[in-house]
């Protein structure tokens with residue numbers, strides 16, 4: 301067993317989070333009882349952060365429980381629900397906040413539903429290229445920023461958002477899909493060069509193949 305925290309662990313070959321909403325499986329994932337606790341299986345094929353946790357060699361991918369995080373490209377909230385298990389826990393007794401931004405109103409509708417049972421999730425309908433869509437929801441820079449937008453220009457978007465919203469020594473994680481970039485063949489090399497030139501320290505470049513082909517997670521510190 302490998303534990304990332306009290307609430308996220310690898311048991312056997314699978315990743316699990318401690319379910320903050322007992323009895324509820326969001327996407328049909330397995331639930332497992334363990335005394336008074338309930339664990340929820342975290343599918344790495346449906347979550348790049350999940351795949352990253354299974355493949356990373358370095359620690360530090362997850363934020364501190366109870367902190368404020370910025371998540372760009374929240375989708376329908378699959379990964380966010382696991383992040384919530386870790387960061388907020390049941391009834392948000394850890395006091396965390398996930399500012400969850402997406403450009404799609406359908407995604408935000410699902411996130412609003414999710415946030416009703418998972419307090420601590422703050423859904424924001426906005427374009428992450430526009431800082432002013434996000435800044436009203438943050439009172440200070442954040443220690444952890446994750447981006448998964450699968451859209452051309454992802455690297456520049458990430459650098460811009462980190463400069464604007466990530467605290468000094470904060471953790472930034474960029475999920476990069478090479479097929480979304482114009483020059484697919486050199487997308488990862490180009491991204492790494494741009495991140496280093498922008499002043500980030502590269503903690504690890506995590507190749508997600510096996511779980512998510514053509515995807516890399518760049519784990520950086522600002």
Ligand SMILES: C[S@@+](CC[C@H](N)C(=O)[O-])C[C@H]1O[C@@H](n2cnc3c(N)ncnc32)[C@H](O)[C@@H]1O
Pocket residue numbers: 346347348349372373374375376377378379380401402403404407426427428429448449450451
């Ligand atoms: C791959 S999905 C995210 C999946 C999600 N991270 C998860 O693991 O559950 C990419 C999301 O990015 C959103 N997106 C794309 N461009 C965006 C932009 N400029 N600003 C905000 N969201 C954007 C899309 O609407 C889509 O929901």
